[in-house]
Amino acid sequence: MACDGSVLQAMAGRFRFALIDLVRGTRALAVLRELEALQFAPPAVLAARQRLALAQYVATVRGAGALHARYGAFAQFPVIDKAFALANRERLRNRAYHGKLVRKKTGGSTGEPFVYVTGVRAQSYLWAAILLSWRVAGYRLGEPVAFLAGSALFGAGYKQQLYYRLMNVHLFSAFDLASAQLDRYAAGIARCRLLYGYASAIHRLALHVLAGPARAHFSLRGVVCTAEVLSAAMRADIERAFGAPCYSQYGCNDAGVSAYECERRDGFHLVTERAFHEVLPDGRLIATDLANDAFFLPRYDTGDLVAMADTPCPCGRGFPLIKSVIGRANDLVHDSAGNTVHSEFFTHLFREDARIAAFQVLYDARQLAVIVQCPDAALGAALDTYRARIAAALRFDVIRFFINSPFICIKNGKHRFVLRVDDMEGVLPENAGSCTAHG
Numbered sequence: 001m002a003c004d005g006s007v008l009q010a011m012a013g014r015f016r017f018a019l020i021d022l023v024r025g026t027r028a029l030a031v032l033r034e035l036e037a038l039q040f041a042p043p044a045v046l047a048a049r050q051r052l053a054l055a056q057y058v059a060t061v062r063g064a065g066a067l068h069a070r071y072g073a074f075a076q077f078p079v080i081d082k083a084f085a086l087a088n089r090e091r092l093r094n095r096a097y098h099g100k101l102v103r104k105k106t107g108g109s110t111g112e113p114f115v116y117v118t119g120v121r122a123q124s125y126l127w128a129a130i131l132l133s134w135r136v137a138g139y140r141l142g143e144p145v146a147f148l149a150g151s152a153l154f155g156a157g158y159k160q161q162l163y164y165r166l167m168n169v170h171l172f173s174a175f176d177l178a179s180a181q182l183d184r185y186a187a188g189i190a191r192c193r194l195l196y197g198y199a200s201a202i203h204r205l206a207l208h209v210l211a212g213p214a215r216a217h218f219s220l221r222g223v224v225c226t227a228e229v230l231s232a233a234m235r236a237d238i239e240r241a242f243g244a245p246c247y248s249q250y251g252c253n254d255a256g257v258s259a260y261e262c263e264r265r266d267g268f269h270l271v272t273e274r275a276f277h278e279v280l281p282d283g284r285l286i287a288t289d290l291a292n293d294a295f296f297l298p299r300y301d302t303g304d305l306v307a308m309a310d311t312p313c314p315c316g317r318g319f320p321l322i323k324s325v326i327g328r329a330n331d332l333v334h335d336s337a338g339n340t341v342h343s344e345f346f347t348h349l350f351r352e353d354a355r356i357a358a359f360q361v362l363y364d365a366r367q368l369a370v371i372v373q374c375p376d377a378a379l380g381a382a383l384d385t386y387r388a389r390i391a392a393a394l395r396f397d398v399i400r401f402f403i404n405s406p407f408i409c410i411k412n413g414k415h416r417f418v419l420r421v422d423d424m425e426g427v428l429p430e431n432a433g434s435c436t437a438h439g
Helices: 007-024 028-038 043-064 082-087 120-136 158-167 179-189 199-211 232-242 343-350 382-393
Strands: 102-105 115-118 145-149 169-173 194-198 222-226 246-252 257-260 268-270 275-279 284-289 300-308 321-328 332-334 340-342 358-363 367-373 398-403 418-420
Touching (some): 007 028, 028 120, 102 120, 115 120, 120 246, 179 199, 222 232, 332 418, 343 382
Parallel strands (some): 222 246, 367 398
Antiparallel strands (some): 102 115, 246 257
């Protein structure tokens, strides 16, 4: 193999992805080049391009069917959600689209899974934006990449296996995070140049590496976490374990949202070439996938709560900056007395305690349990303080803490900070395996 960074290696990397585009009928490589250049354009230029794309999108949507034809302007389109899309799935299909269709499915952890389709243009933007986030982390096309994730990222079938082989991607399952398996993961990832996957799974592996008797040697240029919130404590652990900078990526594919951290790692640059975004007064992110010409979801409620930055990022990129992703709108804890807090309540509660690396809250109608990952396994009197502060905000018969018990995972392998369960006794940590599925 040619030396790292050689012209030959770069050519081979481009060839790999050009071949993937040829097989899929996409143009992800061309879109990546466009985004790499456009990301540094002035905000006014990018906004003008987005307005033009939105006008073209609205004309296409209004002309394609009766569902939105009666509305005169985009601002009159109603905000829609997953339930609306499920009820009107066939009416949201673009019957004038005759290109290749890609079937997509969102997770079903909170209800009926949402099945929809995209065209090759949307797929091109999806992968180009992912590659853009990897490029910031130092990745070079064709280098070996480790995926540590679950069903939300892993595709199935021989075509997906072919794509992964061409991309030089090596798969590691977030469903099996037992100690012996983590040893094998670490050995396999040591040969890769980028680690990509769920924040909670990568953090679990990082803690395992840090606790090991002998630190493995990694050759990673960077780590990119996706699908879940990455806390400051998790980022610090990951960087110590792997000796590489850790970045976060944010996306909502059904809404066309792709956003990535730059070198400053102080917010997410939202790719406006793909999506038009709005933020409601309550913080909910509403987005329209301008690239999906096969299935229309205008003004789609992502279910995420975000805060936008008031000024452009000092890095010079013109894409608008999501200052923070607060969490899912359904990451709320409700008690029987009508009190409600968001998962941010717990984030603020624990964030100054350096001993707590991560947490998860489980609750039902009667009791609430908090699982905290605490490497030194000693919180002492702090638990009484935390219990009292929770009791002052929420009314539960029982508030329990579990130290270093496994998190409860939803079916696609993701970690949720807050999880409402029907039967707490059936999922409490003492009854759970390394990753017990619920929901």
